[in-house]
Amino acid sequence: MNNIVIAFPKKEVANSIKKILAQSGYTVTAVANTGASALSSMNGLNMGIIICGYRFSDMMYSEIYEYMPKEFQMLLIASAAGIMEKNVDNLMSLSMPLKVHELLQTVEMMDYTITRRRKKLRQRPKVRSKEDQEMLSSAKAVLMERNGFSEEEAHRYIQKRSMDNGTGLVETAQMILSLMTEV
Known part of the structure; x- marks a missing residue:
């Protein structure tokens, strides 16, 4: 109402x-x-x-x-x-x-x-800040380099993890970056 x-x-x-x-x-x-x-x-x-x-x-x-x-x-x-x-x-x-x-x-x-x-x-899709877009791009780049994903596959991977964990894309990208850069 x-x-x-x-x-x-x-x-x-x-x-x-x-x-x-x-x-x-x-x-x-x-x-x-x-x-x-x-x-x-x-x-x-x-x-x-x-x-x-x-x-x-x-x-x-x-x-x-x-x-x-x-x-x-x-x-x-x-x-x-x-x-x-x-x-x-x-x-x-x-x-x-x-x-x-x-x-x-x-x-x-x-x-x-x-x-x-x-x-x-x-x-309507959310408008992301420049920092958030850069973080997503960095996470995709790491996934593409380490796992041999295409950009689309890397994006889908981040989306899937985001939905599975109940977190936003940017938060998931942060987690991926922190885990992948530690190794």
Whole structure:
């Protein structure tokens, strides 16, 4: 489940939406009634959805959108006249009067999108520092020299040992270097 922040100038509207979401199994992280408190609530979170109204006492939804963390998506709930933004990244909108099933379907779709994005970020290969890359290259070179491995075989050997021992590639390369240089 992703973080959900609800922000409306009227607390009772925010609490009504929170109740609807809670009954459907969603956990609401924060409820706010000003733009500043909504932004403050989002800043400590890594990804999520903000469900908000059009106008607050201190700012408009567009200012919240501008300053919210880039990992967040916004669901704007406003009158049809208030919804002018079309084709803006990370901004969905629902017009009033609000239908419960539309709200739930939209939140479910946004939640799914954020979950997919998080999964893709986790699957990206890690960027190694220059020192770590040099250590891996040194370990491969030692394995190639001493065992007659090709570079690919040496890499696979380090990967296999890393998985077998439950350690990272760099840590395994360090162990290989310390063991092979002692001999």
